[in-house]
Amino acid sequence: xxxxxxxxxxxxxxxxxxxxxxxxxxxxxxxxxxxxxxxxxxxxxxxxxxxxxxxxxxxxxxxxxxxxxxxxxxxxxxxxxxxxxxxxxxxxxxxxxxxxxxxxxxxxxxxxxxxx
Amino acid sequence: xxxxxxxxxxxxxxxxxxxxxxxxxxxxxxxxxxxxxxxxxxxxxxxxxxxxxxxxxxxxxxxxxxxxxxxxxxxxxxxxxxxxxxxxxxxxxxxxxxxxxxxxxxxxxx
Numbered sequence: 001x002x003x004x005x006x007x008x009x010x011x012x013x014x015x016x017x018x019x020x021x022x023x024x025x026x027x028x029x030x031x032x033x034x035x036x037x038x039x040x041x042x043x044x045x046x047x048x049x050x051x052x053x054x055x056x057x058x059x060x061x062x063x064x065x066x067x068x069x070x071x072x073x074x075x076x077x078x079x080x081x082x083x084x085x086x087x088x089x090x091x092x093x094x095x096x097x098x099x100x101x102x103x104x105x106x107x108x109x110x111x112x113x114x115x116x
Numbered sequence: 117x118x119x120x121x122x123x124x125x126x127x128x129x130x131x132x133x134x135x136x137x138x139x140x141x142x143x144x145x146x147x148x149x150x151x152x153x154x155x156x157x158x159x160x161x162x163x164x165x166x167x168x169x170x171x172x173x174x175x176x177x178x179x180x181x182x183x184x185x186x187x188x189x190x191x192x193x194x195x196x197x198x199x200x201x202x203x204x205x206x207x208x209x210x211x212x213x214x215x216x217x218x219x220x221x222x223x224x225x226x
Contacts, residue, residue, distance in 0.1 A: 004158075033213055045159075045206060045217035091158055095213065104215070106158030 002027045002094050004107035012113040013082045020067075021077045021110050023092030029053075031097035034068065034075045035104070040088040048090070051075065053097070082114045118142050122207050122218035129197040129225045137192040137221050139207030147210040148190040149174075150182065152203040153220075159206060165190055197225045 003026045013019035025034070036048040051059045051068050058066050063080045079086055092107040123138045141148065146167045151159040151174075161174030165184040179201055181193040190209075194201060202225045208215040 035214070043204065043220045043222075045208075045215075045220075047214060050214060093158075097213075104159070104161075106160075108156075108158050 002029070002032075002096065002105045004092050004094050004105050006090075006092055006107035006110050008110045009108070010111045010113070012115055013079075014115050015082055015084060017082055018078060018080045019082055019112065021079075021090050021092075021112065023075045023077070023107055025073050025075065025092070025094050025105075027073070027094065027096070029096050033095045033097060034066075035093040035095065036064070036066070036075075036077045037091045037093060037106075038086075038088045039091065039109075040085075045091075049077065079112075084114050084116060086112065087114045088112060120207055120209050120216050120218035122205075122221050124221060125219065126222045127224070129194075129223065131197060131199065131225060133197050134193070134195050135197070135223075137194070137205055137207075137223075139190045139192065139218060140188050141190075141207075141209040141216070142188065143209060143211070143216065144187060145209035145211050145216070146187070147212070148184065149208045149210070149215070150180070150190070150192045151206045151208065152176065152201075153206060154203050162192065162205075194223075199225050201225050 005024045032053045034051045038046045049061045067076045089109045091109045093104040120141045149164045150162040163182040165171045205221045207218040
């Protein structure tokens with residue numbers, strides 16, 4: 001079974017600074033996907049970024065980028081130029097490829113506070 | 117596009133009551149899911165469906181039932197509500213990879 005670990009329950013960062021959220025996972029699969037989801041106080045789950053395991057290039061979406069280390073099973077999220085609207089819970093998630101009825105495995109989340 | 121619509125947004129149930137959480141998607145996704153999120157935790161899968169007429173249990177199915185008569189709708193039924201079912205419930209849909217989530221239903225059982 002796959003597991004996802006987020007070792008930082010809470011983090012804070014000053015506005016305009018850079019912060020990195022950690023995520024590690026355990027799997028014996030070779031074909032899989034990794035995701036970061038953001039859950040602001042509104043409770044909506046919002047996809048931030050996605051990485052296919054077969055791609056060596058790290059995914060980037062505007063101010064959000066990942067550091068995907070497949071051998072180390074590490075998938076960290078870097079937020080540059082942090083904004084107040086980035087305040088949220090951030091969940092790392094794993095999805096096995098090939099059988100898309102399978103669910104995500106979510107980590108426990110990191111609560112990020114962006115301070116003015 | 118409405119995406120994934122969940123109703124109601126909030127509900128308080130008494131122990132032993134029943135209710136149905138509604139979920140509708142307008143993206144023609146085959147895959148639909150129900151998750152629950154307990155305080156301070158990630159999401160746990162209750163049930164999922166890979167298409168109309170096909171459903172299967174997830175990690176925490178006890179106390180719940182689902183049906184999928186159409187591609188669009190995936191209601192979650194709670195029978196004999198218990199305090200342990202107090203949670204936030206999310207419906208999601210997916211074409212293949214990557215979910216679209218509804219806005220959630222906060223359910224309190226007292």
